[in-house]
Amino acid sequence: MHELGTISYVIDTVEKLAVENELTKVGSITLEVGEVSGIIPRFLTDYWEYAKKKTSYLQDAELRIETIHAVTYCQDCGETYPTLQYAKICPRCQSANTFLITGNEYNIKEIEAM
Numbered sequence: 001m002h003e004l005g006t007i008s009y010v011i012d013t014v015e016k017l018a019v020e021n022e023l024t025k026v027g028s029i030t031l032e033v034g035e036v037s038g039i040i041p042r043f044l045t046d047y048w049e050y051a052k053k054k055t056s057y058l059q060d061a062e063l064r065i066e067t068i069h070a071v072t073y074c075q076d077c078g079e080t081y082p083t084l085q086y087a088k089i090c091p092r093c094q095s096a097n098t099f100l101i102t103g104n105e106y107n108i109k110e111i112e113a114m
């Protein structure tokens with residue numbers, strides 16, 4: 001249920017910004033979602049359609065989702081590589097001494113007022 005928590009976070013954050021900036025309508029929100037965050041964009045959209053109707057300023061807001069590509073770093077050879085393709089084993093030196101740099105997070109990239 002990552003998606004429900006994500007949507008709650010988005011709505012809380014946008015609500016604060018809307019109050020602070022005296023926005024009455026939000027046109028769109030761009031959310032970046034990491035490839036290995038476990039968040040499924042389709043579920044996000046479903047929750048979004050449901051949750052936005054409960055507020056007045058988000059009624060017509062569109063949720064745009066962008067992907068943050070997952071990147072892993074190898075501590076033995078210093079190489080970075082795409083996580084989805086090679087997982088925990090470095091394709092250059094076969095080391096498992098690696099860690100994820102990016103791709104496990106999500107954040108709000110842009111909020112567009114109407």
Ligand SMILES: [Zn+2]
Pocket residue numbers: 074075076077078079090091092093094095
């Ligand atoms: Zn390596």
